[in-house]
Amino acid sequence: MSIALASAADFRDLDHDLPLLLDAAATRGIQAEIAIWDDPAVDWSSYDAVIVRSCWDYTNRRDEFLAWAASVPTLHNSHDVIRWNTDKVYLQQLQEAGVPIIETRWDISEGDDIGQHDEWVVKPTVSAGSRDTARWTSRDDVYAHSAALVAAGRTSMTQPYIASVDDEGETAMLFFGGTFSHAIRKGAILAKGEGVRQDRDGRGENPLTRNPTDAQHAVARQALAATDQILGRDAGLLYARVDLVTAADGSPLVIELELTEPSLFLPWSDGGAERLMDAIVARA
Ligand SMILES: Nc1ncnc2c1ncn2[C@@H]1O[C@H](COP(=O)(O)OP(=O)(O)O)[C@@H](O)[C@H]1O
Numbered sequence: 001m002s003i004a005l006a007s008a009a010d011f012r013d014l015d016h017d018l019p020l021l022l023d024a025a026a027t028r029g030i031q032a033e034i035a036i037w038d039d040p041a042v043d044w045s046s047y048d049a050v051i052v053r054s055c056w057d058y059t060n061r062r063d064e065f066l067a068w069a070a071s072v073p074t075l076h077n078s079h080d081v082i083r084w085n086t087d088k089v090y091l092q093q094l095q096e097a098g099v100p101i102i103e104t105r106w107d108i109s110e111g112d113d114i115g116q117h118d119e120w121v122v123k124p125t126v127s128a129g130s131r132d133t134a135r136w137t138s139r140d141d142v143y144a145h146s147a148a149l150v151a152a153g154r155t156s157m158t159q160p161y162i163a164s165v166d167d168e169g170e171t172a173m174l175f176f177g178g179t180f181s182h183a184i185r186k187g188a189i190l191a192k193g194e195g196v197r198q199d200r201d202g203r204g205e206n207p208l209t210r211n212p213t214d215a216q217h218a219v220a221r222q223a224l225a226a227t228d229q230i231l232g233r234d235a236g237l238l239y240a241r242v243d244l245v246t247a248a249d250g251s252p253l254v255i256e257l258e259l260t261e262p263s264l265f266l267p268w269s270d271g272g273a274e275r276l277m278d279a280i281v282a283r284a
């Protein structure tokens with residue numbers, strides 16, 4: 001059996017998960033290698049499974065990335081999942097299915113109702129690593145940022161800034177083969193008054209492992225079940241990360257469902273790489 005872990009030239013050395021996955025494959029006698037998704041020399045059809053990993057440079061080239069995904073016969077997660085998941089408009093569908101998400105307004109323009117909040121976040125629906133994302137206290141800034149994204153042909157999202165993120169962070173829950181593996185805490189990344197930055201490359205602190213509450217487990221499962229229903233799938237996804245924040249009333253809200261190229265935080269898990277490799281073998 002042979003597998004490719006798809007990365008990007010600029011990011012393969014920054015992906016902490018890859019070495020653990022290579023080790024877990026070697027332990028099982030599986031041939032595994034890192035391959036760069038836009039390298040024309042790679043014969044993707046030669047692998048029993050191609051796993052999307054650190055392809056973190058796709059956001060400005062989404063069409064090219066989706067065309068590549070469609071061309072790889074044994075891709076995980078599959079092309080239809082990736083197409084759906086790389087544009088955060090999917091959150092609308094999750095909300096319609098009853099999944100609690102952060103209150104979101106789409107493509108707002110000057111004068112639109114944005115609710116009564118102390119702070120807002122404006123971001124594009126296609127993004128990763130907080131690019132083109134900012135936290136604002138002034139309504140004028142919110143309108144201007146949203147208008148700039150729309151003028152650039154993008155879809156904008158406007159949300160209240162969820163205050164608990166500053167102390168509690170986000171809870172990222174990892175599922176492999178549909179089964180919960182581990183969870184971590186991610187610290188806040190948007191600083192007050194900072195505006196739009198393109199160079200946010202870390203959270204300035206290491207993630208910590210976290211034991212999700214029953215309520216968090218319930219919302220994460222609900223989000224994954226809704227996804228299977230929306231996409232007409234009957235099997236759990238090979239990998240999924242459900243990112244949750246906590247509302248003012250203490251209930252969990254989905255901030256993002258990462259089914260494309262999530263950091264899996266394997267170095268901060270006990271046996272996560274082993275569980276993912278077993279799930280890969282079970283599917284390939
Ligand atoms: N409504 C919000 N309230 C608080 N923090 C937010 C909010 N939206 C985004 N953030 C912060 O910005 C980061 C990036 O936003 P996210 O929606 O996860 O997009 P991506 O990770 O794809 O860039 C989050 O990890 C979080 O720290």
Ligand SMILES: [Mg+2]
Nearest residue numbers: 129130243256
């Ligand atoms: Mg995120």
